Amino acid sequence: MRVGVITFPGTLDDVDAVRAVRLAGGEAVHLWHADHDLRGVDAIVVPGGFSYGDYLRAGAIAARAPLMDEVIAAADRGMPVLGICNGFQILCEAGLLPGALTRNAGLHFVCRDLTLRVESAATAWTSAFAADQEIVVPLKSGEGRYVADAATLAQLESDGRIVFRYVDPAPNGSTNGIAGISSANGRVVGLMPHPEHAIDPLTGPSADGLGLFTSVLTAVAST
Amino acid sequence: MARVVVDVMPKPEILDPQGQAVAGALHRLGVAGVTDVRQGKHFELEVDDAVDDETLHRIAGSLLANPVIEDWTVSRA
Numbered sequence: 001m002r003v004g005v006i007t008f009p010g011t012l013d014d015v016d017a018v019r020a021v022r023l024a025g026g027e028a029v030h031l032w033h034a035d036h037d038l039r040g041v042d043a044i045v046v047p048g049g050f051s052y053g054d055y056l057r058a059g060a061i062a063a064r065a066p067l068m069d070e071v072i073a074a075a076d077r078g079m080p081v082l083g084i085c086n087g088f089q090i091l092c093e094a095g096l097l098p099g100a101l102t103r104n105a106g107l108h109f110v111c112r113d114l115t116l117r118v119e120s121a122a123t124a125w126t127s128a129f130a131a132d133q134e135i136v137v138p139l140k141s142g143e144g145r146y147v148a149d150a151a152t153l154a155q156l157e158s159d160g161r162i163v164f165r166y167v168d169p170a171p172n173g174s175t176n177g178i179a180g181i182s183s184a185n186g187r188v189v190g191l192m193p194h195p196e197h198a199i200d201p202l203t204g205p206s207a208d209g210l211g212l213f214t215s216v217l218t219a220v221a222s223t
Numbered sequence: 224m225a226r227v228v229v230d231v232m233p234k235p236e237i238l239d240p241q242g243q244a245v246a247g248a249l250h251r252l253g254v255a256g257v258t259d260v261r262q263g264k265h266f267e268l269e270v271d272d273a274v275d276d277e278t279l280h281r282i283a284g285s286l287l288a289n290p291v292i293e294d295w296t297v298s299r300a
Contacts (some may be wrong), residue, residue: 057289064286093289099293102233107240147237148232173238 002216004031004041006087007070008062010081012049013084013196016019020196021045024213033065042220043124044071046087048140048194058101058143059089068094078223079122080216081188085141088180095179097190098156099148104174111144113205115167116179116193120160123186124219128211132145134167137178137198137207144172146181156181164191187219226300227270227279231288263293267300287291 003026005017014030021028021114029041033051038044051062062068068090075096077080083091092099115136118129129135146155151177156162164180172192180191195209239261246260253292266287270279279297288295 042271056286060286060289092291098291100289102292103240104235104239105240107244149291 001026001043001220002039002041003027003030003213003216004027004038005042006031006033006044007089008033008045008049008051008065010049010051010053011046011047013088013194014049015085016196017047017192020199020210021214024210024214024217025198029034031067033062033067036066036070038067038068038070039144041079043216044074044082045196046071046083046090046125047196048085048087049148051086051090052118057093057191059086059091059093062086062090063093063095072096074194075183075188078185078187080219082125082216083188083190084194084196085144085192088192089187090145091190093173096188097183098152099146101192102145103142103143103145104141104145104171107142109140110144110171111138111140112171113138113198114193116164116173117167118190119162119165120182120186122160123163123182123189125182125189125212125215126163127218128215135195135198135211136206137193137195137209138205139171139193141172141192144174145170146178146192150173157183161186164193187223188210210222225272227268227274228298228300229266229268229279229283229287230259230263230298231266231283231293231295234292234294237292242300278288 198204198209
């Protein structure tokens, strides 16, 4: 099972995402933003960092990179895509997920381990979890406050597309405590916290994050 | 060639913590009478006269501004 991890100028967490894919039992494949080649991958991770230095808006320029044309086309065919932190911002800017991520309320960059509740285990990236399971992963972002218009929020809530929610009050002021959402078909997921930093108790607060990377292998195997 | 100005502002209903921080700084400096600050972006584009208004609005709405959270205006200087 080949899982691609994209590197943009300014991406930071591609190495940890590659390690997470390997620890889950997948074959990690490096993808380069300037290419038009997905190298035959079965799923894609858009990792965190500060692509293009967050110039214009976080994720705005990366969302228009050459490789993103291929990512959008693949997602339209049902390929699983995961956006983490800056990757979540990129997927929203690219129109693969609704809404936007804005400056944290209170302006502080938040960097700490926190507890998330898995609100939906019915996505390609969360089938290894039980619904309402609580997981501990790090959050490290300055623009993680999820916003969307009232109609979009109501749709996400009623369709069960809120995938992760902060258990304690959202440290970034995110609407409805939203930490992560999915596309209508559950194949594209974006979240601000970093599951790829919580795959091994030696280097992270837990191994809870590994579940996203094992889930996608199951999802790909069953399609 | 013409200069085109695109101003981008957070939508009124979107919380603008950066603008609030500026308002707070003004208050601490002892400036009276400023009740609110909203922070946006100002773009100046040098464009050929052949570029029509529709194209300018497409540029503004597809890249310079995020229509989910921001409003924009386009004006030819």
